[in-house]
Amino acid sequence: MGLLSRFFKPAETALVHLPSGSFTLDRDGEVMTCTLPQSFPEEHLKAIGQHVLTSFRSAKRAQLPLTELSIQYSALKLLARELGSGAIIFLMPQSLNKEPNGKLKKHP
Amino acid sequence: MPAQPRILLLDDDQDFLDLYREMLSQHLPSAPEVRSVNSGSRALALLDSEPFNLLVVELNLPKMDGLQVLTLARRKHPHLRLVVLTAIRDEQFRTRAYALGVDQYWIKPETDQEMGLFMESIEALVSRESQAGFRGVQSKSLVDIIQLECLSQSSCTLKITNGQTEGKIYIQSGEVVDAELPGTEGESSFQRILSWKNGSFETLPPDPSRVRTIFTSYQGLLLNTAQAIDEAASQEEQPASVAPGAAPNAVNQTSRIAGLLAEVSQSDGIEFILALGPKTSQTQDFWGLDNPKPVTEFTRETLENFRALGDRLQVGELQQIIGTGPQHKVGVAPCGQSELCVGFPPAVTREEMRDSFKHLLTKWAS
Numbered sequence: 035m036g037l038l039s040r041f042f043k044p045a046e047t048a049l050v051h052l053p054s055g056s057f058t059l060d061r062d063g064e065v066m067t068c069t070l071p072q073s074f075p076e077e078h079l080k081a082i083g084q085h086v087l088t089s090f091r092s093a094k095r096a097q098l099p100l101t102e103l104s105i106q107y108s109a110l111k112l113l114a115r116e117l118g119s120g121a122i123i124f125l126m127p128q129s130l131n132k133e134p135n136g137k138l139k140k141h142p
Numbered sequence: 143m144p145a146q147p148r149i150l151l152l153d154d155d156q157d158f159l160d161l162y163r164e165m166l167s168q169h170l171p172s173a174p175e176v177r178s179v180n181s182g183s184r185a186l187a188l189l190d191s192e193p194f195n196l197l198v199v200e201l202n203l204p205k206m207d208g209l210q211v212l213t214l215a216r217r218k219h220p221h222l223r224l225v226v227l228t229a230i231r232d233e234q235f236r237t238r239a240y241a242l243g244v245d246q247y248w249i250k251p252e253t254d255q256e257m258g259l260f261m262e263s264i265e266a267l268v269s270r271e272s273q274a275g276f277r278g279v280q281s282k283s284l285v286d287i288i289q290l291e292c293l294s295q296s297s298c299t300l301k302i303t304n305g306q307t308e309g310k311i312y313i314q315s316g317e318v319v320d321a322e323l324p325g326t327e328g329e330s331s332f333q334r335i336l337s338w339k340n341g342s343f344e345t346l347p348p349d350p351s352r353v354r355t356i357f358t359s360y361q362g363l364l365l366n367t368a369q370a371i372d373e374a375a376s377q378e379e380q381p382a383s384v385a386p387g388a389a390p391n392a393v394n395q396t397s398r399i400a401g402l403l404a405e406v407s408q409s410d411g412i413e414f415i416l417a418l419g420p421k422t423s424q425t426q427d428f429w430g431l432d433n434p435k436p437v438t439e440f441t442r443e444t445l446e447n448f449r450a451l452g453d454r455l456q457v458g459e460l461q462q463i464i465g466t467g468p469q470h471k472v473g474v475a476p477c478g479q480s481e482l483c484v485g486f487p488p489a490v491t492r493e494e495m496r497d498s499f500k501h502l503l504t505k506w507a508s
Contacts, residue, residue: 049207052234052457081454085447092443093465096436098472098485100465105448108241108458109234130237 061119147174147268182206209456241458297348413485
């Protein structure tokens with residue numbers, strides 16, 4: 035059984051690799067074009083898009099209209115630009131060994 | 143926490159669990175009690191019901207993956223030590239795991255030497271009780287570390303990180319010669335760094351070319367700093383005296399924090415600053431805004447949404463959000479227990495804005 039279970043071990047996993055790339059959204063948050071691999075779940079794209087559009091609208095309500103948002107996490111940078119009433123969003127995974135500009139970090 | 147350390151192993155491979163449970167429980171000097179589970183949900187349930195010192199997680203798990211488990215475990219059990227032990231050799235997952243707050247990231251050992259190193263590191267983690275302080279040297283405060291370095295006549299550079307803010311203390315032959323924070327240096331930077339309540343630090347090689355700006359002995363510096371921190375604490379305890387019927391804006395201007403906001407805004411060409419407390423109902427401090435309500439809503443909503451998104455994508459802590467528009471540039475960031483929204487004029491360049499925002503976050507954190 036041990037041998038069989040090794041061969042027939044369920045291969046599916048929820049672990050998602052963060053890709054680099056971009057996608058565009060219409061005003062309703064629907065994904066129009068996308069350069070990200072299909073393995074990246076569409077629900078994630080929609081969630082990102084929804085939060086970005088919400089923030090653009092919220093900023094407008096606060097009398098702070100914005101055309102670009104840069105969201106920095108420890109392991110990911112999102113760059114969103116307003117396109118009409120939609121948006122284009124870039125995903126840029128960050129690495130411990132790289133500076134935000136993509137160059138390798140210098141260690142003392 | 144019980145005297146005998148307790149370790150929880152999470153992996154979907156039963157052979158692996160059996161092997162490592164035996165190795166850890168029988169070959170570590172601290173003789174920990176080792177429990178094992180094969181799913182993330184079971185691991186979280188066990189963590190909720192029993193105390194553990196250390197959780198060892200494989201990332202590649204069906205249904206709930208290791209990063210999800212780490213996210214939830216870190217949030218619900220902040221003092222739990224977390225170790226990733228995985229077969230995945232991927233720089234991105236390593237980065238994301240560290241962003242989620244793991245203590246160590248190990249590729250599953252393939253040789254006896256690697257196994258020996260892994261066992262040593264686990265022993266080191268579980269044999270010390272978790273305590274508050276600066277990570278890097280357990281159970282030592284920053285004052286202790288500076289005293290140790292100075293007493294031993296060392297020369298080194300201490301790099302201290304608090305959130306996004308990075309400070310450096312330069313020590314030459316047992317004397318503090320300079321301290322540095324973004325935008326400031328000297329004794330004031332030293333005092334600000336020492337007022338940080340937590341963070342992490344590392345020791346870097348000395349910088350002999352560093353120009354000396356601090357001439358007080360390290361004992362004097364530590365005394366002055368302790369005095370300044372005590373005075374600040376006693377001022378915070380005193381209620382602000384506000385004239386009855388004063389307008390909300392006037393109330394804010396009288397507070398100590400509003401003074402800080404005004405000071406920072408003067409020096410950095412900032413248009414407005416809004417500081418929010420951790421609770422929705424908490425009093426705001428603001429400067430340069432006639433009506434802070436819509437900006438408050440924007441700040442809270444934006445931070446809340448993107449924090450939730452970060453949890454969902456498992457990409458670690460939300461550090462900051464920078465917005466650019468035709469009339470304003472805006473920086474939004476969590477800063478300790480507060481949330482800050484800072485407005486800049488559109489003419490400010492991206493680099494100037496980033497530096498200025500970082501400077502402000504540093505002052506705020508101090």
